[in-house]
Amino acid sequence: VHEDGGVLDTWYPEPQLGCPDDSSAPADLHRVTEAGRDAIRNVHTEVVHTVIDLDAAPVDVSDAYLRLHLLSSRLAIPRT
Numbered sequence: 001v002h003e004d005g006g007v008l009d010t011w012y013p014e015p016q017l018g019c020p021d022d023s024s025a026p027a028d029l030h031r032v033t034e035a036g037r038d039a040i041r042n043v044h045t046e047v048v049h050t051v052i053d054l055d056a057a058p059v060d061v062s063d064a065y066l067r068l069h070l071l072s073s074r075l076a077i078p079r080t
Contacts, residue, residue: 012069016075017075
């Protein structure tokens with residue numbers, strides 16, 4: 001996340017399809033990445049848990065990156 005609040009990238013180590021429930025967020029979410037600040041680049045990292053509707057248009061940067069991760073891991077097919 002840039003100092004102005006804009007998301008620059010979102011990484012999803014284990015993207016999944018399906019209807020989320022209360023247990024869908026990993027219990028060890030904090031271990032996925034080291035959240036912190038990088039003063040040299042004026043950015044900080046933070047952990048996010050994103051749930052999207054594939055039938056709707058992307059609503060933000062994290063939504064768009066999750067769709068790309070789903071395509072890359074072949075969990076979703078491209079719309080043609």
